[in-house]
Amino acid sequence: QVRLVESGGGMAQAGGSLRLSCAASGGTFSTYTMGWWRQAPGKERSFVAAISKSGSSTVFADSVKGRFTISRDNAENTVFLQMNSLKPEDTAIYYCAAARNGIISRILSLYDYWGQGTQVTVSS
Numbered sequence: 001q002v003r004l005v006e007s008g009g010g011m012a013q014a015g016g017s018l019r020l021s022c023a024a025s026g027g028t029f030s031t032y033t034m035g036w037w038r039q040a041p042g043k044e045r046s047f048v049a050a051i052s053k054s055g056s057s058t059v060f061a062d063s064v065k066g067r068f069t070i071s072r073d074n075a076e077n078t079v080f081l082q083m084n085s086l087k088p089e090d091t092a093i094y095y096c097a098a099a100r101n102g103i104i105s106r107i108l109s110l111y112d113y114w115g116q117g118t119q120v121t122v123s124s
Contacts, residue, residue: 002027002113004096009118012086016122020081022096022115029077030054033099035111036070036081038092038120045095047106049081059104064090086122093117 008020020036035050049060049070058070064083072079079096097111105111 002032002098004098004113004115006094006096006115006118009094009120011121011123014087014122014124016086017082017084018086018120020083020094020096020118020120022079022081024077024079024098027098027113029098030074031100031102032113033102033104034070034072034079035097035099035105036079037095037097037108037111038090039095039117040089040092043092045108047108048094050104050106051079052104053102057104059106061106083120086120088122088124090120090122092120094120 003025006022036048039045051058051070055072067085069082095117096115098113099111
């Protein structure tokens, strides 16, 4: 069973930055596609970014493209989400997720493991 633990959330002002981390244990991290999702109050969980097993390929939601970057360290079993130029609409709980099929995807149901989430709040 894979366990994912997010950290790095908190409060930031608009225009500021935060870096989220997600530490994985209990599985072979390098075989999983990793993704970040977010859920704002009253809204469905939505895709933010994903990274391939090797880290060579990434995809982003249009709403964060150019502001967020995703990276991973397979030696440390950790995936990161660097969030710059934050906006109030980025406020949400951010979830880390792992997909066993190794395919980069924006489809929620293709992710097998989920963390508990970390709160990000951006004030204007």
